[in-house]
Amino acid sequence: MENNVTTADNGKTASIISYFTIIGWLIAYFAMHKDNRTELGSYQLRQTLLLNIAAIVLGWGLGFVLGILITTTGIFSLVSISYLVQLGIFIIWLIGLIGAINGQKKPMPIIGEKAQTMFASI
Template sequence: MENNMTTTDNGKTASIISYFTIIGWLIAYFAMHKDNKTELGSYQLRQTLLLNIIAIVLGWGVSFILGILIVTTGILSLVYISHLVQLAIFIIWIIGLIGAINGQKKPMPIIGEKAQTMFDSI
């Protein structure tokens, strides 16, 4: 009984740590999950991997495109689009983190189910 509780706690800890940047994800995966896989840890790691990838790609892509648009049009208020994208990612992150803290396998909005099929080997 005690080993089962430890396994659940390790999965929860890895789940929570994976939400803190890509470095947190790498620590959670390699130091905590790789040799002691749990269902909860796998579930949350898949979600946070996709969230990190999306955040990086959107961050660079939106910044690049908006930078070009701002330079060519001079409309500085286009920066607010970047802020809206960042806010959306942050809200999705908070929802996922709350699920991890509660030890739930609750999918993040928009990306949760896709992450489970894209990274099913984790």
């Protein structure tokens, strides 16, 4: 019986740690989840992987496009678009983190369901 408690605990711990940057995700996956897979851990790791990828791609892509637009137009208020996107990512991250802390398999808005199909092997 004690092993089941430990397994559930490890799944929750890995879930929470995976929310703290891509380094946290790597630690959660390789140190906690890979040899002791749990349903909760897999669910949250899939979501955080897609969230990290989306945040990186949006950050770089938006930075590149806005950089060109600001350079060519001189309209520096375009930076506010980047702030709005970052705020949106933060809100999605926070919703997911609260679900992980509560031990729930609750999908993140926009990306949650897609992550479950894209990374089904995790």
